[in-house]
Amino acid sequence: MFSQFDFEVIRDSLPYLWQGMQFSLGLTLLAMAGGIVLGTVLALMRLSSLRILSWPAGAYVNLVRSIPLILVIFWFYFLIPIAIKHLSGNPYASGIGPFYSALIAFTMFEAAYYCEIIRAGIQSVPRGQVHAAYALGLNYRQATTLVILPQAFRNMLPVLLTTSIILFQDTSLVYVVGLTDFMGAASKVARRDGRLVELYLFAALIYFILCFTASYFVRRLQQRITPPR
Amino acid sequence: MDFGFLFEPAFSGGGTYLDWVISGIQWTLYLSVIGWIIAFVLGSILGVLRTVPLAILRVPATIYVEVFRNIPLLVQMFIWYFVVPEIVPKAAGDWLKTQMPMPEFWNAALCLGTYTASRVAEQVRAGIQSIPRGQVDASLAIGLTLPQTYRHLLLPMSYRIIIPPLTTEFLTIFKNSSVALTIGVLELTAQARQISEYTFQTFEIFTIATVVYALITLTVTFAMRWVEGRARVPGYIGTTGK
Amino acid sequence: MLRIGSLFAAIAAASLLAAPLHAQELTGTLKKIKDTGVVKIGHRDASIPFSYLDDKQRPIGYGVDICMKIVDRIKAELKMPKLRVEFVPVTSQTRIPVLTGGNIDMECGSTTNSVERQKQVDFAPTYFVTGTKIIVKKGSGIKGYDDLKGKNVVFTQGTTNERAIKAYNDEKKLGINFIPSKDHAESFLSVETGRAVAFPMDDILLYGLKASARNPDDYEVIGEFLSDDPYAIMMRRDDPAFKKVVDSAVTALYKSGEINKIYTKWFQSKIPPKGINLNFPMSEGLKEAIKNPNNTGVGPCGKMKC
Numbered sequence: 001m002f003s004q005f006d007f008e009v010i011r012d013s014l015p016y017l018w019q020g021m022q023f024s025l026g027l028t029l030l031a032m033a034g035g036i037v038l039g040t041v042l043a044l045m046r047l048s049s050l051r052i053l054s055w056p057a058g059a060y061v062n063l064v065r066s067i068p069l070i071l072v073i074f075w076f077y078f079l080i081p082i083a084i085k086h087l088s089g090n091p092y093a094s095g096i097g098p099f100y101s102a103l104i105a106f107t108m109f110e111a112a113y114y115c116e117i118i119r120a121g122i123q124s125v126p127r128g129q130v131h132a133a134y135a136l137g138l139n140y141r142q143a144t145t146l147v148i149l150p151q152a153f154r155n156m157l158p159v160l161l162t163t164s165i166i167l168f169q170d171t172s173l174v175y176v177v178g179l180t181d182f183m184g185a186a187s188k189v190a191r192r193d194g195r196l197v198e199l200y201l202f203a204a205l206i207y208f209i210l211c212f213t214a215s216y217f218v219r220r221l222q223q224r225i226t227p228p229r
Numbered sequence: 230m231d232f233g234f235l236f237e238p239a240f241s242g243g244g245t246y247l248d249w250v251i252s253g254i255q256w257t258l259y260l261s262v263i264g265w266i267i268a269f270v271l272g273s274i275l276g277v278l279r280t281v282p283l284a285i286l287r288v289p290a291t292i293y294v295e296v297f298r299n300i301p302l303l304v305q306m307f308i309w310y311f312v313v314p315e316i317v318p319k320a321a322g323d324w325l326k327t328q329m330p331m332p333e334f335w336n337a338a339l340c341l342g343t344y345t346a347s348r349v350a351e352q353v354r355a356g357i358q359s360i361p362r363g364q365v366d367a368s369l370a371i372g373l374t375l376p377q378t379y380r381h382l383l384l385p386m387s388y389r390i391i392i393p394p395l396t397t398e399f400l401t402i403f404k405n406s407s408v409a410l411t412i413g414v415l416e417l418t419a420q421a422r423q424i425s426e427y428t429f430q431t432f433e434i435f436t437i438a439t440v441v442y443a444l445i446t447l448t449v450t451f452a453m454r455w456v457e458g459r460a461r462v463p464g465y466i467g468t469t470g471k
Numbered sequence: 472m473l474r475i476g477s478l479f480a481a482i483a484a485a486s487l488l489a490a491p492l493h494a495q496e497l498t499g500t501l502k503k504i505k506d507t508g509v510v511k512i513g514h515r516d517a518s519i520p521f522s523y524l525d526d527k528q529r530p531i532g533y534g535v536d537i538c539m540k541i542v543d544r545i546k547a548e549l550k551m552p553k554l555r556v557e558f559v560p561v562t563s564q565t566r567i568p569v570l571t572g573g574n575i576d577m578e579c580g581s582t583t584n585s586v587e588r589q590k591q592v593d594f595a596p597t598y599f600v601t602g603t604k605i606i607v608k609k610g611s612g613i614k615g616y617d618d619l620k621g622k623n624v625v626f627t628q629g630t631t632n633e634r635a636i637k638a639y640n641d642e643k644k645l646g647i648n649f650i651p652s653k654d655h656a657e658s659f660l661s662v663e664t665g666r667a668v669a670f671p672m673d674d675i676l677l678y679g680l681k682a683s684a685r686n687p688d689d690y691e692v693i694g695e696f697l698s699d700d701p702y703a704i705m706m707r708r709d710d711p712a713f714k715k716v717v718d719s720a721v722t723a724l725y726k727s728g729e730i731n732k733i734y735t736k737w738f739q740s741k742i743p744p745k746g747i748n749l750n751f752p753m754s755e756g757l758k759e760a761i762k763n764p765n766n767t768g769v770g771p772c773g774k775m776k777c
Contacts (some may be wrong), residue, residue: 014526066400066446067439068407071418075435077565078425081572082432092499092710097576100557160477169301176411178516178562178653183303185528189514192524192744193654194685196311204300204308211299240771241637315664326666327623333650413651426564426629429591 006195010202020185021206027181029202034107036160037169039114046119046145057115064112070176076105076198077177090220102174110167117163121156122148158222165214169207182206230436234428246424250434254441255419260406260416265399267342272349277379279354290350297347300342302408309340309413313463337409345402352394356387389460396453400446417441497549500576500587500706500713505549508676512538513561513575513705517656519679520737521599521702522580526744530558533737535719536597538579538704540729544720561696563629567591570705577717581676583631586768591735593710594703595717596725596764600756603773604674606659606681609691611668616694617643625650633699635773636671642775655680662690673700675751682747687762698773701756703766718764725761764767 045057049136064072081095095101118201125148133143154162172183179189183203235247242248278290297305308363310333314322325332360383368378388395410419421438493745497505504510513528515522539556546554559575566578570592579596584594605624607613613622616639626633628651640647650667652658659680662665670677677692684690706717724730731753736742738751 012526013528019528036646063439063443066404067442068404068418070407070410071421071435071438071442074418074422075439078431078568078572079435081574085573092707093573094502095569095572097574098569112657169299170302173408175303176653178560178565180560183301187307188524188528191654191660192517192683194660196307196660197315199305200307200312204304207301207304208296208299208314211294215295215299240634241641243641311660311664323665326664332666411653415651419651422564423628431568 006198009189009193009195009198013185013199016189017182017185017213020180020182021054023099023179024168024171024181024183027099027106027171027174028164030103031106031110031171032164034103035110035114036118038107038111039118040110040149042120043118046115047122056163061112061115064109069109069170070173072109073102073105073173076108077101080104098177098179102171102177102179106167106171110163113115113163114160117156117159118152119158121152124155125151154225157225158218161218161221162215165211165218168214169211172207230433231240231430232433232437234433235437237428240427246428249424250437250441251419251421253415253417253438254346256334256409256414256416257403257406257418258445260334260341260409260414261399261403263338264341264345264402264406267339267343268393268398271343271346273353274383275346275350276353276357277384279350280357280383281375285465294347294350295366297344298351302344303411304410305344306337306340306412310336333409337406337412337414339403341405341409345405347354348398348401349395352391352398353387356391357383359390361388374424386462389462392453392457392460396449396457399453400449403445403449404442480758483712498537498712499710499714501545501549503573504554504576505551506547508551508553509555509557510542510545510577511557511559511575512542513559513566513569514579515562515579515580515654517654517680518561518581518676519683520742521676530560531743532579533733534579534581534598534702534704536733536736537724537730538577540724541577541595541704541717541720544716544723548716563627564653566629566705570707571705576706576713578705580705581673581702582705583673584766584768585631585771586702587771588705589708589768591708592705593708593714594768595714595767596721596766597621597701597703597757597760598721598730599675599702600754600760601673601675601700601702603635603698603700604669604677604694605636605669605671605690606662606677606690606692607669608662608665608689610668614693616697617645619647619669620645621648622669623648623650623667624669624671625652625661626671627652627655627658630672631673631698631700631769631771631773632673634771635775638772638775639697649715659684673702675749678749678751682749683745687747696774698700699764699769701769722764730761 009112040062042057045053046061048054077098081093084096085091085093096104129147130143131153133147138146171181174181175184175187178184186199186203190196235250236245238244239246239249275290275293278286279294281287304407314325317325329335364382365378368382369375371380406416407418408415410422415423420432424434430433496502512530512535514535517523518532518534520532522530522532525531546552559569561569561575561578561580566580566582567588568637569575570578581599582588584597588594597632605613605616605619613619624636624647626636626649636647637649640644650661652661655672655676658667658670659674662670662745663684672680674692674696681687681690681692704717704721706713724733734753738749738753
């Protein structure tokens with residue numbers, strides 16, 4: 001079969017595949033940024049002593065973490081527009097577009113996972129640091145943003161980045177709603193030209209190179225920032 | 230919300246839409262359990278291999294883990310289903326495509342299993358490496374061979390330590406089983422989608438699917454917490470999984 | 472008094488006739504287009520020759536051309552010559568929710584106007600008439616639907632053809648083993664690679680897929696029509712102002728005969744990406760639909776009762 005391997009089909013579709021890759025990378029980076037911000041908020045809520053904050057955050061995180069990403073994508077892709085219409089009372093409200101639907105779905109989904117990492121990161125900061133911060137006269141906001149979070153993020157950076165590599169892999173699932181990310185572009189060319197073998201193996205290779213390289217650098221980083229024992 | 234549509238006769242197949250939901254749950258569970266058996270057995274072997282002092286065994290296991298971990302599950306699903314039958318000898322390819330019973334299901338189970346195996350392997354390796362070097366030395370010093378050390382010391386200890394991360398991996402395979410819908414397995418998410426198409430009760434049916442996934446996750450979590458308590462290594466309390 | 476009253480009425484009537492869009496506030500989709508300066512069109516990946524991607528991956532086709540005529544009409548109505556067009560890919564499964572959710576304003580593909588779908592969306596006048604047949608490999612021994620007994624059959628999820636073949640399967644108790652797939656190209660590929668023996672689809676799309684296959688002569692389209700499928704452009708329901716613009720644009724193409732030129736371009740000439748010619752003369756059904764524009768839908772189970 002490899003004797004019939006057609007490299008031209010890959011070469012000819014490179015610009016289109018690159019467009020798809022930009023979609024994937026853009027979605028990954030934005031969802032990562034949004035997910036970490038929202039995840040931090042959720043983590044602080046979960047760690048709060050106020051049940052009115054900790055309970056809803058905990059319920060949200062546990063619910064999202066127990067359902068498949070594809071189901072979450074369907075939920076947001078099909079139902080957010082309907083929700084917007086009901087909330088705005090305008091039956092012709094403009095949808096937010098496929099990219100933003102996917103972005104919201106991934107942000108909301110990943111936030112639950114980032115939350116748990118960040119929570120562990122915050123808990124890994126020795127209790128004494130908090131007491132010291134308060135003893136210095138810092139208030140809750142100052143202690144959190146100046147003392148706890150910087151140390152927590154430093155500890156959990158490798159795990160956050162590893163999760164983001166998985167997020168990059170997971171963006172391929174927008175395929176289920178027909179969007180043109182890298183995998184979507186590859187499969188559209190594959191099916192139109194009947195070249196599944198070439199395109200899918202090529203996609204696998206590209207994902208492998210990107211993710212393997214990224215994981216390698218994360219490992220290096222981890223070794224560098226691990227405090228000497 | 231109105232769930233009455235569940236009891237209406239479905240468009241085809243004779244049953245009701247509730248039957249479609251139940252069939253979806255069954256396929257999700259079959260996929261998860263069979264995928265998990267593959268992942269556990271293969272992942273355990275790979276995890277052990279990654280810790281042995283023989284490079285000829287360790288390197289292939291490392292390559293396997295890196296390859297399967299760094300390619301998205303969806304791409305792997307497509308490679309098993311669309312690419313493999315085309316690049317194996319023609320007779321084997323034809324068998325895979327037409328004669329093999331339930332090709333979509335078995336492809337999906339194999340894909341989920343081999344993918345998750347790379348993650349299980351990492352957990353098993355971490356478990357083995359978390360056991361203090363001194364215990365291994367002691368075991369070798371009292372005359373046990375290396376295989377015996379694995380059999381009587383490293384494996385029993387590490388499996389008990391890694392119950393929580395393995396539970397997480399099982400729940401991951403359970404959720405990942407929805408990716409099988411891309412090659413046509415009508416598991417729970419696919420059935421929810423299909424029912425929403427036939428009945429237009431999108432909100433209701435997605436709610437049902439979400440609740441079912443959450444309930445199963447909850448059940449597994451509580452069951453494993455019980456198992457974890459029973460299997461706890463005395464003197465190791467509080468160090469689980471770290 | 473009487474004279475003044477009738478004068479008012481005459482003025483009111485005249486102003487309504489002269490500038491219907493100025494007389495009343497814009498509503499619905501038209502207002503949305505006016506506000507955003509963008510009209511969003513849903514297109515398909517592989518509905519050849521209605522709505523598919525060319526070698527530069529741009530959406531083209533018979534349906535896309537007609538939609539662009541509608542866009543011209545919208546530009547004129549709204550006096551917005553610089554109106555932007557945005558294309559959004561949809562699949563058989565996503566087209567209705569994406570439309571009702573507001574992410575596209577009209578869908579220009581190969582959508583059958585069915586009474587079921589009319590509960591969710593509205594349709595422009597029929598622009599093509601086709602029906603379900605099956606494509607098989609030559610020499611497969613499949614001569615008709617009843618030969619599918621116990622065989623693997625692939626279908627595209629969310630299509631009327633799915634329903635037609637399932638209804639037939641139930642009625643004749645054929646015990647077909649169904650393989651669901653996401654779009655037409657993938658379904659056809661299942662036949663090409665031998666995973667399924669047949670693919671039920673609208674016959675025109677089957678001819679399109681056959682013509683663009685690597686070896687077109689390996690396949691044949693067979694069977695009696697299992698369903699009637701009138702195609703139409705889909706838009707949101709309960710939006711009479713927008714529907715009027717769309718309908719009048721389509722009807723104008725029919726009246727002026729311009730539709731024949733568009734038809735010839737896609738069905739009787741070489742089309743991208745491979746320069747094939749479908750050689751598909753206009754059917755009597757379509758001629759009738761052009762003579763008497765209508766948007767009558769079809770039932771859910773093809774020609775079977777259900």
